[in-house]
Amino acid sequence: MTGDGAVQAGSAGPSALDLATAMRLLPHWARRGDLRGEVVVGNASDLPADGAGEAVTGAGDVEELLTRFLGGDLDEAASALTAAIGRTVVDRFPRLSRVGTDDGIVLVGGSASGRALRLSLAPRPAEPGDGPDPADLGPGSGERLACVNRLLGEFVSVGENARIEAAVTFAEHGLDLAEAADPGTAVDEWWRENGADLVDDDEIYDEDEDDLDALSPAEFTTFLNVFEAGNLYRAAEGASLLGAISADEMESARPRFPDELLVAHLGRDLFATIFARLADGGPAPLVYGLDVNVDGHFNWGGGTGCLILFGGTEVAVVLIE
Structure with missing residues (x-):
């Protein structure tokens, strides 16, 4: 059983x-x-x-x-x-x-x-x-991230027999970003020393290009929009292959397939859970990116890449592939 x-x-x-x-x-x-x-x-x-x-x-x-x-x-x-x-x-x-x-x-x-x-x-x-323990699924919990990841992967394929996954690694950074004269410089220096230990992907992390790309709130919002659009497109393709929707419905107005709203909210909850842990009642985390799409144009690789988010005490590395 x-x-x-x-x-x-x-x-x-x-x-x-x-x-x-x-x-x-x-x-x-x-x-x-x-x-x-x-x-x-x-x-x-x-x-x-x-x-x-x-x-x-x-x-x-x-x-x-x-x-x-x-x-x-x-x-x-x-x-x-x-x-x-x-x-x-x-x-x-x-x-x-x-x-x-x-x-x-x-x-x-x-x-x-x-x-x-x-x-x-x-x-x-x-x-x-x-x-x-159901209490482990509260805002910011690792169990909640695991649940959301698993459900999202049931719908979104990123290749033959491959499901989308957002691997999230948390680590304490030991920085006092609230008091730092230049938080960006402090983050860059910390990343040069520790980045290779947190991103185990040679296609995304290049030790010869140490500096992170800071994302403005508008750029981060654009990435989230591309991430959601990519998830919805891939999920719709899966529904089309199973005959749940027709090829014409792939291009129709939303919702195009029964669980489209669910797929959208799973992606949103993924990042809301990460932010809830990092913020912990404080200011919003600083957001950086490696190989992420912030131009707003969806392509097959859109919505994948690596985000690095610095909260008050922890950094989260979110590798989406």
Whole structure:
């Protein structure tokens, strides 16, 4: 039995979602950190017998049940994730029912291949059990970065059998940037001594070109826009290859495929999580780049490269490839 609810690498479209990761993230996107979402997938004989339940017939029913339990009035990001969970559950486990519980939601389902699902959303235990602690998915947490990365990679391909990944490395820099007469010079000097230890990619980091390229707020915004446009284009291509959308729909107005909003918000949450850790209540981090696109024109390599962000006490190296 497996508890990851994952599908094979290289899949895309409505069934690409890693259910276990999505359910872990959902309460936090819905600002309900007091709740815990869990998914177990295995053979029917391995799962607990929950008894007969009320039939759930469509993705909209799953979405409505989760939305109501989360308190309703979800924002766009949480709504997109809830809708994706609903579509994925019904797509993979069409024989679905809700089992009554006193304080939560439990959905059980079966697939044509004999696999079984148990999905639950309930109040978080006071004492975390053996599984991942949902509290670890708060703003700025490494666990949240891992979840967002995994979900984004399910949709966005950057080559044959290769999924996009933002590898994030944090390190203490020991600089007092708030008191430095010239923060840019202090950052450059620190980078000359330490950069090679943080960027293990010869195609991006060249020791003969030590100085970083400082990105203005406008340039950083441009990079984020290119990053999002690239993710959406690649995800749409994956949906087109699976027949979820036609070639004409690739050029149509958004949303072009069911999970387009989700892909956009996953990319945004990735950087929001990094910024939340670096800022920690202080000023916005200083942003630098290596081999990043800031001209605003998307191409196949647009949205990849390396960002270096200096916060009050830590530096984050974000290698996107």
